[in-house]
Amino acid sequence: MVEKITPRSEDYSRWYTDVIQEAELADYAPVKGCMVIRPYGYAIWENIKEALDKRFKETGHVNAYFPLFIPMGFMQKEAEHVEGFAPQLAVVTHGGGKKLEEPLVVRPTSETIINSMFAKWVKSYRDLPILINQWCNVVRWEMRTRLFLRTLEFLWQEGHTAHATAVEAEEEARRMLDVYIDFAENDASIPVIPGRKSESEKFAGAVTSYSIEAMMGDKRALQSATSHFLGQKFAKAFGIQYLDKNNELQYVWQTSWGLSTRFIGAIIMVHGDDQGLILPPKLAPIQVVIVPIWKGEEEKEEVMGAVKEVAKALGKRFRYKVDDREERTPGWKFNYWEMKGVPLRLEIGPKEVAEGQALLARRDTREKIAVSREGLSERVSEILDDVQRNLFRRAKKFLDDNTYRLEDYGEFKRIIEEKGGFIYAPWCGDASCEEAIQSETKATSRCIPFEQSEKLKRCVYCGREAREEAVFAKAY
Numbered sequence: 460m461v462e463k464i465t466p467r468s469e470d471y472s473r474w475y476t477d478v479i480q481e482a483e484l485a486d487y488a489p490v491k492g493c494m495v496i497r498p499y500g501y502a503i504w505e506n507i508k509e510a511l512d513k514r515f516k517e518t519g520h521v522n523a524y525f526p527l528f529i530p531m532g533f534m535q536k537e538a539e540h541v542e543g544f545a546p547q548l549a550v551v552t553h554g555g556g557k558k559l560e561e562p563l564v565v566r567p568t569s570e571t572i573i574n575s576m577f578a579k580w581v582k583s584y585r586d587l588p589i590l591i592n593q594w595c596n597v598v599r600w601e602m603r604t605r606l607f608l609r610t611l612e613f614l615w616q617e618g619h620t621a622h623a624t625a626v627e628a629e630e631e632a633r634r635m636l637d638v639y640i641d642f643a644e645n646d647a648s649i650p651v652i653p654g655r656k657s658e659s660e661k662f663a664g665a666v667t668s669y670s671i672e673a674m675m676g677d678k679r680a681l682q683s684a685t686s687h688f689l690g691q692k693f694a695k696a697f698g699i700q701y702l703d704k705n706n707e708l709q710y711v712w713q714t715s716w717g718l719s720t721r722f723i724g725a726i727i728m729v730h731g732d733d734q735g736l737i738l739p740p741k742l743a744p745i746q747v748v749i750v751p752i753w754k755g756e757e758e759k760e761e762v763m764g765a766v767k768e769v770a771k772a773l774g775k776r777f778r779y780k781v782d783d784r785e786e787r788t789p790g791w792k793f794n795y796w797e798m799k800g801v802p803l804r805l806e807i808g809p810k811e812v813a814e815g816q817a818l819l820a821r822r823d824t825r826e827k828i829a830v831s832r833e834g835l836s837e838r839v840s841e842i843l844d845d846v847q848r849n850l851f852r853r854a855k856k857f858l859d860d861n862t863y864r865l866e867d868y869g870e871f872k873r874i875i876e877e878k879g880g881f882i883y884a885p886w887c888g889d890a891s892c893e894e895a896i897q898s899e900t901k902a903t904s905r906c907i908p909f910e911q912s913e914k915l916k917r918c919v920y921c922g923r924e925a926r927e928e929a930v931f932a933k934a935y
C-alpha cells in the first residue's frame with residue numbers, strides 16, 4: 460500500500476492505472492475486460508449518482524427499471540441501431556440447460572426494450588411526455604479495455620423520453636446536455652466543450668447526437684456524456700403512436716441520454732497529479748480527513764479530546780474521517796490520503812491543542828493554513844469551495860492553453876504530432892475529409908461546438924468552402 464506511482468510525465472497511461480490501483484478505486488476482474496469497482500471508487504459513483512439524480516428529478520424525470528435481457532428480434536427492428544451495436548453484443552443462447560428459441564441480447568443500451576414498452580403505454584396525447592431514467596449496467600463486448608474508460612460491463616444512467624412534437628424532443632435533448640454541463644463544471648470541476656457529433660460519430664439510431672468533450676491531463680479528449688435526438692426512428696420501428704387532439708394517429712418524437720462510470724476516469728485524468736488522485740470536494744467520498752498527531756499517553760488524551768470536538772463540529776456539514784490508526788505514522792497517513800485525493804487534511808497535534816488551532820492542508824495546492832478552532836466549520840466550508848473553484852480554473856486554463864484555432868493542415872498535423880491538444884478547424888462537412896484526417900493524424904472530430912468562430916474559411920483538409928468548425932483531437 461502507498462507504493463510509489465509512475466510519474467505522469469514519464470508514462471501517463473501507467474500513471475493512470477497506478478492511481479486507480481493505489482487509491483483503491485477499481486481492480487481487474489477474473490473475466491478479461493471486466494472491472495471490480497472497489498468501495499472507494501463506488502462511493503465516488505454514488506456521489507455522481509446523487510448529484511445527477513437530483514437534477515433529473517428537478518427537470519421532471521422519474522426512475523424506472525427495465526430488464527437486462529432483450530429479445531434478439533428487438534435489436535434488429537431499427538436498422539442503424541443493430542448495425543452499430545452488432546459487433547459489441549453479448550448474446551445468451553441457453554437458459555436452464557436448454558437452447559432458447561430466440562437468443563437474448565444482454566442490453567448494450569435500452570432503446571429497444573424501453574420503446575417496446577412505450578408502445579404499450581402511449582395511447583393519447585394525454586400520456587405525453589414520458590420522461591424516464593434508469594440507473595443500470597450495460598454490456599458492450601470491447602476488445603481493448605481500460606479501467607473505467609472502456610470495460611465490457613459498465614454502470615450508467617440512460618434517460619429515455621417520448622414527446623408529442625419534434626420541437627419538444629429537440630429541447631429535451633439540449634436540456635439534458637445542459638444538465639450534464641452543469642454537473643461536469645460545477646460538481647466535477649471539469650470544463651467541457653458542448654456540441655453536436657458529426658454524422659460518422661453519432662449514436663447508432665440517432666438523428667442528432669450531442670456530447671460534452673473534456674480535455675484529459677495528456678491533452679486527449681474524453682467524451683463525457685451524450686444526449687440524442689432520436690426523431691421518430693424508434694417510434695416507427697416499435698409503433699409508438701398516440702391519438703392527437705384531432706383524433707389522428709401520430710408517432711412520438713424521442714430522446715435518449717447517458718453518463719457512465721467512464722466519468723470517473725475523467726475525474727482522475729483531469730485533476731490527478733504525481734501524488735495521486737485529487738477529488739473535487741462535491742464528489743469526494745471524504746471531504747476532510749483528520750489526522751491526530753501525538754507522542755505518549757498524555758499528549759494522546761489532549762489531542763484526541765480536541766479531535767473529538769473538531770469532528771463533532773464538522774460532522775453535521777461535511778463528509779469527514781478521523782484516521783486514528785496507531786500502527787501508522789502521521790507521515791504515512793499524509794501520503795495515503797493524498798493518494799486518495801481527499802481535498803482537505805486537518806492536523807491536530809500538541810501545538811494546535813495549546814493554541815486553539817488546527818492545521819489545514821489543501822490537496823490541490825498543498826498549501827498549509829493554520830486556522831482557529833473557533834468557527835472552524837465555516838472556514839472549512841470556505842476552503843472547500845475554493846478548492847472546488849480552483850480545480851475548475853486550473854483545468855480551464857489547461858484546456859485554453861492547449862486549444863488551437865487554425866486552418867492550415869500542415870500546422871494541424873504538426874500540433875497533433877508534437878504537442879497534442881484540441882484543434883478548432885473549419886471543415887467542409889464531408890465525411891471523407893474527416894476520415895482522411897483520422898487516418899493521417901489519428902485525430903477524430905470530437906464535436907461541432909455550439910460556439911462557432913465568426914469567420915469561416917476553407918476546409919482544413921480539402922480547401923473547399925467550410926460549412927462549420929469542428930473540434931479535432933486524439934481521443935479515448
Ligand SMILES: [Zn+2]
Pocket residue numbers: 886887888889892918919920921922923
Ligand atoms: Zn473538406
